[in-house]
Amino acid sequence: MNFSGLIVQLLNGLASASSLFLVAAGLSLIFGVTRIVNFAHGSFFMVGIYVAYSLAELLAGVGWGGIGFWLALPVAAIAVAAVGASIEIVLLRRIYKAPELFQLLATFALVLIIKDAILYLWGPDELLGPRAPGLSGAVEILGRSFPSYDLFLIIIGPLVLGAVWLLLSRTRFGTLVRAATQDREMVSALSINQAWLFTAVFAIGSLLAGLGGALQLPREPATLELDINTISSAFVVVVVGGLGSLPGAYVAALLISEIKSLCIWLGVVNIGGFSFSFPKLTLVVEFVVMAAVLVWRPWGLMGRPQAPSRYLGMQEEPLRRSGPGYAAAAATVVVALALLPVLTADSPYTTVLLIDLLIAALFAASLHFIMGPAGLHSFGHAAYFGLGAYGAALLVRAGGLPMEAALVLAPLVAGLGALVFGWFAVRLSGTYLAMLTLAFAQITWAIVYQWDSLTGGSNGLTGIWPPQWLAGKQNYYWLTLLITALGVWWLRRVLFSPFGYTLRACRDSTVRADAIGIDVKLQQWMGFVLAGLVGGVAGALFAFSKGSISPETLGVGKSVDGLVMVLLGGIQTLAGPVVGAFTFSWLHDAVARNTDYWRAMLGAIILLLVLAFPQGIAGAVKEIADRWRGRRDDIVADELAQHPMQAAAANGETER
Structure with missing residues (x-):
């Protein structure tokens, strides 16, 4: 120097x-x-x-x-x-x-x-x-x-x-x-x-x-x-600048670029007997700067709050409890999924793909929990997926615990990360909140990527296999199906609990919720932690299904995949993330195996779905069902209007 x-x-x-x-x-x-x-x-x-x-x-x-x-x-x-x-x-x-x-x-x-x-x-x-x-x-x-x-x-x-x-x-x-x-x-x-x-x-x-x-x-x-x-990098500069x-944007670009240059100039520095490699910080320094700026000044260095748009986009509809028909359909789907490995026993790859689809569904459902009902848009949800995966791997390898114990404890690691990150994130809103979650996810990724002695660094961790009774892919698939079904069901139960209604009240009208005595930030923070816990469960299942993990499980690509799944299925329906996860994961696999230009084909399919179903696949199905139900009610009303005697009889039966 x-x-x-x-x-x-x-x-x-x-x-x-x-x-x-x-x-x-x-x-x-x-x-x-x-x-x-x-x-x-x-x-x-x-x-x-x-x-x-x-x-x-x-x-x-x-x-x-x-x-x-x-x-x-x-x-x-x-x-x-x-x-x-x-x-x-x-x-x-x-x-x-x-x-x-x-x-x-x-x-x-x-x-x-x-x-x-x-x-x-x-x-x-x-x-x-x-x-x-x-x-x-x-x-x-x-x-x-x-x-x-x-x-x-x-x-x-x-x-x-x-x-x-x-x-x-x-x-x-x-x-x-x-x-x-x-x-x-x-x-x-x-x-x-x-x-x-x-x-x-x-x-x-x-x-x-x-x-x-x-x-x-x-x-x-x-x-x-x-x-x-x-x-x-451009997102970081725009958000930091305002x-x-x-x-x-110019000031933010200067600030970030100069800090990176200083890190390169400092090189390896010995402080108190410990060596610090500052050039490695260039992988994450821009996200550290963004997190610090947004915590200190939520609108960026030279930004100001945007004027609210008079067009509110797609209106959020109140969630309704499903009837017996929906429950029967869900049970039928679960039974069918349970039978699939038996019906496709001659195709082991199908079982492996189904495991991936179920894990993706649980991950997407956890992201939907805070994006839809809670109204908190996260661009860094992969952090909790990755923390759950690395938590499970380290508990087994370094802690010597069995897989069963790791599956219980690993989500707590993810929940702890959500507890810390969520405390800062819920104090922001909109794009700033989303970018702060991305910053925390990238900081987590950088720590995992560079901590060679604990996480294996860029090579990741290997040899993370389930016990003998789950060594067969069919048995592991059934365990994954059970945990995924329970996780999705539990999230649904939470949404129809008093806490779930409170969370949606905070989303729909923060001012009114605060006026009636609801601690809005506390409720959103708790929702953040619950979503992180379930995301950690998905990550732990992923680690044992693959036998190895790498820093990519916390990367931007994983967070983007989760966003695509939720939006593709439909953010306004509880079935949306599951439908979106199955659709996106299956399309990704099918297209990638059949063409060298799978990205373009997948992108074209997503564009067509966005243009045809702006409310998502599950949302479109729900809208069609609602229209059909409304049309059927109109037909019944017309028939009763044409036959007054039947209408009177119907009214009489109703009164009795």
Whole structure:
């Protein structure tokens, strides 16, 4: 560690902050106007770097040389803007009035489609772009070499911030954008063409993301993992800076990038006989910053509460107790599931797949418990699934306990995590609450990923098998079915208990619930813990079903899978998460085994389901059943109106 090294690392942080700001600025702009949490924004960044690579090669091949490279960067950004505008016109316009979470599901489907489109067009290999002509060398700073191109990036960030600020503050278009950010319904009431305003904003946001990707061409290779890595960092920057605040996004990008650079500069430090590897903290430092900022300032560094929308989306309906027909149907399904391993005894894989489906159903049901009835949107529910899995594995391996005891105690580990994380999370709401849960999940993932002596680090833990009486997959399947059925049934019972009604009252009207003496935050905190406990049960079952676990069980991908399951099935029905888990898991398995481009096919199927059933599969079935029941009641009423004597007799029987 020395002063010159510190200065170079700080400059590296400034260069990284510029590209990160470009992506975050586009995401913040889109969210501020359209209220869409665009999960595909990282894909636009990835498309930008791939298109810039191809354009640079093409223009160099026709003799344009250095001019071709510099021309390729803005052209790639414009191409991404065109792609973004097309997506907004064809898809997003159809779902603006859908609940925000369903919009998130649609943009997640776009991530899958775009990833496989890039795989088809450019292949799976990393593509390293050329050096920037004219800026391929380095400059001397305090005796150290620093890339000239990085100095160019340091300048680009403030220039783009200034250009966007001028656009938003000095033009009529900017006035409309700022007005839509504050109250988009009022802008529509003033006869402004809201549709084309949204398209223009989406195109500009996509252009910024594409430009951010194109500018990274000389610095890093184009890979298929850029989308998820980029969107997670961009979300953090937007939330830390404050939703809709471009200066806030720039300040947050600087803060996070510089802290990462400081961690790299510090290296390994010995404190009190213990060695601390600060470079490893770069995996999680942005989420630590986000958690700290949201706990201290819930609206971000330079953000402010968004004006409430007059359109409330899909209205929450009161849950109704099921009749004997529903109970009989549920019992029939459980019996059928119990018989399936016997009927498919010649196909052992079917039993393995069914175990995965049941575990996914229990995990989705636990997430639905806090998302639907409690109204708390969690983007980090995989933390409790992973804590349950690692808790079970460590209790068996390090504690020497039998599996039966581990299945009982492991969920308590997950519940403890939910107890700690939930205490902070329930003090926020909306997107900020969701992002704080994501931050806690990523912090947990980083601890598991780096604690080699306890968790096995990136290799995970192996040799976690059930006892002999459960060694056969059929026996383990029946145990999983029993625990899953009991878990779903228990969650349902809780929802129709006084606590469940109180939880829904807190969701529907926080002010009224507080006015009648309900401690809203305490009730939501308790709901958070219950959901974490059940998620931990699913994680423990998963660990023993696979015999091994890895940090991926706590990753962002697992949390996203849970969200997709809940939304695909329907958030307004208790059967929704189970239906969604079975549908998504089965589709994922069936499509992945039959095509190399399974992501695109799965994404297309999810898009079709979102457009056809915006209330989810189970929600659509419920709506059809309600309409049929209402139509049948209307027919009976018409018949009685046409036969007064029968109506009088019916009334008489009713009175008697």
